[in-house]
Structures are given as C-alpha cells and as structure tokens.
Amino acid sequence: MIWFFSMLRAALYTIFIQNLVFNGGYGSSEAIRMSAKPQRFLPFSMMIAFFSTVTALVCRTLDNFKEIKQSGSAVHAALYCAVLISIYLFVALILKLVLDPDKKFFSTLGIAALNTLVFAVPLINRNAGYSYTESIGVGVGSGIAFILALLLINVGLKRLEANNDIPPLFRGTPAMFLYVAMLSLAFNGFSGSSLFT
Amino acid sequence: MAEKTRKSIPASRIFLYGIIVKNPILVQVVGLCPAVAASSSLRVAALLASVQLMIFVVCEILASTILKIVPRRIRVAVYMAVGAGITFASMYYLEKQSYGQDLLVSAGIYLPLMAANASVALRCEKFAVKKGLWNSICDAFATGLGAAIVLIISGLIRELLGAGTISGNVIFSDPPVPAMQMPFGGFIILGFLAAFLKWCISIFLPAYNHEMAFKIKRTKRRRAPEREPVKETKAAAVNNEKPQTPPAEKKEEGFKISEEALRSDNKRPERKEKRTKPKPAPTPKKNEKEERKEEHKREGFGFVKNMSYDDLFDDTPFEFSLPDVELGDMSADDALKKIINEEFSQDTINKLNITGSDKEGDKQ
Numbered sequence: 001m002i003w004f005f006s007m008l009r010a011a012l013y014t015i016f017i018q019n020l021v022f023n024g025g026y027g028s029s030e031a032i033r034m035s036a037k038p039q040r041f042l043p044f045s046m047m048i049a050f051f052s053t054v055t056a057l058v059c060r061t062l063d064n065f066k067e068i069k070q071s072g073s074a075v076h077a078a079l080y081c082a083v084l085i086s087i088y089l090f091v092a093l094i095l096k097l098v099l100d101p102d103k104k105f106f107s108t109l110g111i112a113a114l115n116t117l118v119f120a121v122p123l124i125n126r127n128a129g130y131s132y133t134e135s136i137g138v139g140v141g142s143g144i145a146f147i148l149a150l151l152l153i154n155v156g157l158k159r160l161e162a163n164n165d166i167p168p169l170f171r172g173t174p175a176m177f178l179y180v181a182m183l184s185l186a187f188n189g190f191s192g193s194s195l196f197t
Numbered sequence: 198m199a200e201k202t203r204k205s206i207p208a209s210r211i212f213l214y215g216i217i218v219k220n221p222i223l224v225q226v227v228g229l230c231p232a233v234a235a236s237s238s239l240r241v242a243a244l245l246a247s248v249q250l251m252i253f254v255v256c257e258i259l260a261s262t263i264l265k266i267v268p269r270r271i272r273v274a275v276y277m278a279v280g281a282g283i284t285f286a287s288m289y290y291l292e293k294q295s296y297g298q299d300l301l302v303s304a305g306i307y308l309p310l311m312a313a314n315a316s317v318a319l320r321c322e323k324f325a326v327k328k329g330l331w332n333s334i335c336d337a338f339a340t341g342l343g344a345a346i347v348l349i350i351s352g353l354i355r356e357l358l359g360a361g362t363i364s365g366n367v368i369f370s371d372p373p374v375p376a377m378q379m380p381f382g383g384f385i386i387l388g389f390l391a392a393f394l395k396w397c398i399s400i401f402l403p404a405y406n407h408e409m410a411f412k413i414k415r416t417k418r419r420r421a422p423e424r425e426p427v428k429e430t431k432a433a434a435v436n437n438e439k440p441q442t443p444p445a446e447k448k449e450e451g452f453k454i455s456e457e458a459l460r461s462d463n464k465r466p467e468r469k470e471k472r473t474k475p476k477p478a479p480t481p482k483k484n485e486k487e488e489r490k491e492e493h494k495r496e497g498f499g500f501v502k503n504m505s506y507d508d509l510f511d512d513t514p515f516e517f518s519l520p521d522v523e524l525g526d527m528s529a530d531d532a533l534k535k536i537i538n539e540e541f542s543q544d545t546i547n548k549l550n551i552t553g554s555d556k557e558g559d560k561q
Binding site for chain 2: 022023024025026027028029030032033072073074075077078080081082084085088089092096103106107109110111114115116118119120123124127169170173174175176177178180181184185188193
C-alpha cells in the first residue's frame with residue numbers, strides 16, 4: 001500500500017502544488033491552443049499521460065546504470081530525448097501497422113508526444129530523485145495537470161469572449177495571456193510563493 | 198505543390214511577417230515555455246534566444262532540402278533530434294567554460310527543453326517543407342529573431358522588476374515585484390507585449406491589421422447552412438451545370454467588412470445574385486445575448502470558430518487566402534477603386550482573386 005500512496009502523493013503534488021503548466025510553463029502553448037477544443041481534451045491528455053509515464057519509467061530504469069548515473073546533465077538530457085523520440089517512433093509505427101489512422105491523428109500524436117511537458121517529466125524526476133512509483137505518479141499527474149489546465153483555460157476563454165468591457169487592444173490573445181497569468185499566480189499561491197516578498 | 202515550392206517570396210516580406218505580423222510567440226502562441234518560464238533574466242534569455250535561432254536555421258535548411266521526401270510523422274521526430282543535437286552541444290560547451298556553469302544553473306532544465314520547442318516544428322512543416330532553400334533560410338532568421346526579441350525584452354523586464362538588476366548589475370536594491378521571476382510574470386509581460394504589438398500594427402502597419410490572428414480559434418463546429426439540394430441539383434443536372442455549393446465562410450474579418458461595403462455600393466444584377474447566393478431562410482429574432490455574441494464575432498474579439506487542433510500547424514502567414522470576390526458587371530478598375538477606398542494596401546489587393554468581367558467583356 002505504501003507504493004500506492006507514494007504514487008498518489010507525487011501525482012497530487014504534480015497536479016496542484018507544482019502544476020506543470022501553470023507553475024512551470026511546460027506545454028503552455030499546447031494547453032492554450034488545445035483549450036479551444038473540448039472534445040479532444042481527454043484523448044490528448046491521455047496521450048500526454050501515456051508518453052510522460054512511459055518515458056519517465058524508461059529513463060528511471062536507465063538511471064540505474066552506473067555509467068549513466070555518473071554522467072553530466074547534457075548527457076542525461078540527450079539520453080532522455082533519445083528515449084522520448086524512440087518511444088514516439090515505436091508507438092507511431094505500431095499504430096500505423098495495426099490501426100493505420102489518418103494523417104491528422106499522427107499530427108496530434110506528434111504534438112502530444114514531442115512537447116516540453118512530456119520531455120520535462122524525466123528531467124524533473126531526476127532532479128527530484130524520485131523513485132519508480134513516484135515517477136509513475138508524476139507521469140500520470142502531468143496528464144491530469146494538463147487536463148485541469150485545459151478546463152480552466154477553456155472556461156476563461158468563454159468568459160473573455162462574453163466580456164464586452166475589455167479594451168479593444170487587449171481583446172483576444174493579450175487578454176488570454178493575462179488570464180493565464182492570473183491562473184499561474186493562483187497555483188503559485190498553492191506552493192507558498194507570494195507576490196511581493 | 199511544385200508550383201508552391203518554386204514560388205519565391207520577397208525576403209522583406211518574410212522578415213516583416215516573421216518578426217512582427219506573425220510573431221511566433223505573441224501572435225501564433227507557440228514556443229511559450231522558454232518565454233514564460235525560462236527567460237527570467239537577460240543573460241538566460243539571450244542564451245535561449247541564440248540556441249533557438251540556431252535550431253531554426255538548421256531545421257529549416259534540412260526541411261527545405263532533404264526532409265521533403267520523409268513522411269511527416271517522422272519529420273517531427275527529426276526536428277526534435279536536430280534540436281537536441283544543437284542544444285546538447287551548446288550545453289556541453291558551456292559545461293566546459295568557466296562562465297558557462299552559472300548560465301547552465303540559471304537556465305536549469307529549460308535549456309534542454311529547447312529541443313522540444315513547438316515553434317520549430319510549426320515553421321518547418323508549414324513553410325520550409327513547401328518552399329525553397331533561400332526562403333527557408335530567411336524565414337528561419339525572421340522567426341528566430343521574432344522569438345528572440347520577445348525573449349530578450351521579457352527577460353530584461355522580468356529581471357529588472359523581479360531581481361532589481363540588469364544583466365547582473367544592481368539597479369534597485371529592493372526588487373519591486375519578486376513574483377515577476379515566476380511564470381506568472383512571463384505571462385503578464387507577454388500579455389502587455391501582445392497588446393503593444395497590436396497597437397503598433399494598427400498605427401504603423403494598418404494594412405496588416407486584418408491578417409493578424411490575435412485570436413484563439415474555438416472548435417465548436419458551425420452547422421452548414423441549410424439548402425435545398427434536391428431541386429437545385431436536378432435543375433443543374435438538366436442544364437449541365439455544376440451543383441451550387443454554399444458560400445465559403447470568410448476568414449479575414451477586415452476583408453469581410455470591405456466586401457460587404459463593396460456589395461452595398463455596387464448595383465448587381467438580381468439574376469446573378471440569385472444564382473450565386475441562395476437566399477437564407479428568415480432567422481428568428483435573436484435575444485440580447487446572441488446579438489452580443491454576433492457583435493463580438495464581427496469585432497474580431499470572438500475566438501475564431503472551426504479550427505482543428507491540427508491548426509497548430511496551420512498558422513503560416515503565407516498560406517492566407519482571401520475569399521474570391523464576385524464583382525458581377527462591375528469593371529475591374531471600379532473594383533480596384535472600391536478596394537483602395539477601403540484603405541487596403543497594394544499588397545493586399547494583389548492577393549485578391551477577383552473574378553468577373555469588365556465592361557469590354559475581358560475576363561479579369
């Protein structure tokens with residue numbers, strides 16, 4: 001049972017205390033653009049959770065090797081990047097052979113797999129020294145954190161759209177940036193940060 | 198495709214679009230991670246900007262030369278691999294330098310994350326793969342510079358307000374707003390920069406106002422306008438005519454307004470009007486909320502509809518196609534005068550596909 005709670009703690013920490021999108025800015029462009037597409041929230045977030053969990057697990061396994069453990073941060077990052085690309089190509093190949101989906105699906109798959117959010121997960125795990133179970137928790141949590149970010153931004157977009165009081169220069173992208181800034185500030189509050197001290 | 202590849206775009210136009218009109222961060226909203234999180238100081242921002250510029254140049258050169266024959270799903274991985282190669286080479290170089298250690302620590306994990314930057318894949322897929330080498334190199338420098346300028350301005354302001362320093366030199370002993378070092382500060386700065394860019398374009402480059410995508414497109418699909426396909430199709434079949442298709446939705450708002458003005462001024466023959474535009478069914482009275490929504494859409498505030506997520510790769514400024522204008526019996530000269538009166542630039546007019554015939558009957 002301890003492993004389960006360890007995983008849950010890491011996941012909750014990733015979702016609320018250190019929301020990867022709002023507190024770290026990882027995958028923020030994907031989140032903002034994707035937030036306009038509610039029907040794809042779940043599949044896209046599931047893809048992100050899948051890729052981040054698998055990448056985190058493989059990278060955590062590689063870190064057990066002595067030679068890799070002793071290498072510098074550049075080598076680690078290069079190795080993690082190679083792992084992520086390999087996993088993406090492997091999944092794409094399997095899907096192509098088994099399901100043969102259309103081009104749009106592969107485009108979505110590429111964006112879901114090769115983004116800063118997924119790539120950041122193994123790097124964060126290494127810096128924090130997470131165990132296997134915690135790595136899985138962070139991987140799954142990153143997917144849930146992403147969908148939470150999508151929901152919050154989506155709600156904001158609707159309200160911004162209906163708001164007539166926004167000055168014309170700030171309508172559209174500027175207002176959206178400011179709204180996401182407010183969300184980011186709120187999530188930073190969860191982690192104990194303050195504005196002026 | 199082959200024609201597209203051969204078609205060359207003036208370098209000045211590519212730079213104007215890459216740096217200002219279609220700035221990757223402020224307008225296309227891609228590659229935000231380094232801008233909002235990593236660029237908390239001027240030196241780190243300059244480091245990230247230079248690495249990103251290098252990735253842009255190498256990836257776009259490869260995409261425009263040897264990657265055209267590779268399937269798209271593999272190309273995306275190649276961009277990341279190339280980005281990783283450049284990023285990790287620069288990390289390795291900095292690790293060996295005495296001054297580089299501090300920079301690496303300050304940049305944290307954001308420097309390796311440059312390998313997964315979405316803006317590189319976007320520009321390569323939407324531009325470099327379809328254009329020639331010279332255009333791709335220009336685009337790489339333009340887009341890279343556009344992103345670099347935003348990163349550096351953001352880094353400068355955030356370091357000044359968040360740490361009270363500029364490139365390590367103390368300006369304020371007590372930093373005014375320490376929270377500016379957090380991603381919150383990055384988003385705030387980007388919001389104000391985007392508004393400033395919008396203002397600059399509306400003042401200095403009004404002709405490009407309608408081409409700016411200061412909106413995030415929403416996905417709610419509109420229902421296709423109802424029509425009576427059976428009767429029309431049968432009638433068309435008898436006359437050996439092609440069946441009428443519903444008018445395409447106009448994308449460029451600025452142009453839509455001008456087109457309406459153009460139509461209202463022009464006396465068009467009724468017969469032609471009936472053929473090209475089937476009369477829409479009378480709509481019931483809208484309530485206040487719906488009217489407000491319509492107003493937002495007209496003003497360009499409404500987040501644009503009908504955009505798939507695939508449009509992450511669909512924001513290239515060079516792919517813009519303005520809707521065809523049917524001028525009826527109006528002469529081409531009159532049409533051009535009308536368009537000029539609507540304050541459109543020559544550049545915009547050149548892009549219009551004008552169909553119709555002038556008074557002498559020559560097709561334009």
